[in-house]
Amino acid sequence: MDKKKRRFYVRTLILAILVVAIGYTIYTTATKDEVRLLKVGAEAPDFSLVDLDGQTHRLSDYKGKGVMLNFWGTWCKPCKKEMPAMNNQYKVFKDQGIEVLSINQAQTVFEVENFISDFNLKFPVVIDKTKSVTRAYNVNNLPASIFIDPTGKVVRVHEGELTEEMLAEFFSSIKPE
Template sequence: MANKKKKRLVIRTIILSIMAIAVAYTLYASFTKDKHSKVTVGDKAPNFSLVDMNGDRHELSDYKGKGIFLNFWGTYCEPCKDEMPDMENQYKVYKDQGVEILAVNVGEPDYFIEKFLDKYPLSFPVLKDKNRDVRDVYNIYNLPATFLINPEGEIIKIEEGRLTEEKIAAMMESIKP
């Protein structure tokens, strides 16, 4: 009889402990959600540091004074495949006018990125967000996603979905120093 009571006490203690942990986590998550608020137009672009396909490190803050066309993409994304050649064409026009493209691949292995670049050769930096940390900071859920950052480091436009070459040109014109 005493053994059954002891087992019941242990089980109740475990259940109460699990419930206490769940309540504590819920409170923690609700109090810290503002730290991960959505990046919006008018915000200073969150800084990041990523490695490109050549192993060179790129930090967003290194591009201060330039207009940044920050594009998040994936090799599996059909609209990304469509807009990459258009981005390359416009980069050739605007790179000498103070506009940079940073193409951030979201979480894919080098092999897939290399195969993509064999098919779509690009002259702008292709950065690897292996752990999706930058994607999370910028709250990216749909690809492609493009952030226009003016020379002062402020986000002036956020665009999700496929961009036409005309729209890319207009966007780059808007962030030209």
């Protein structure tokens, strides 16, 4: 094969790869809003994560209770702002059948321990090291909170910072009868 033909085929291949890459980028950008958090009414996917004390937390272990899953990172300013409100409302609702499971986004134990200590958090905190739970719940933005009723159904999905008033309302809506 002469140089001109080889150059033509290489350029054609590169052009085809570029067209596919651009097409894929346009498609994923256009459909990004369709890949949202888990839908209200859906069964919450079960998972198992370990907290900093080595205790395993499975969502299925919380059946019969209202559960808030809160996805966060130590670098996230709205996450930091909502933690005191979550801690306060957890103290109010924990004896009423409400559980909070705080899911950190693949940070180090050291970072998470310092964060917990800074905010004196009283609810379980787990680290999603592989982000498998984050993917299962289609979480893209932090903070994100999923509210699950005692039967395991998702009743509310919230992206963004939560206030004490919002938490009180949302916790009341998932309290066991």
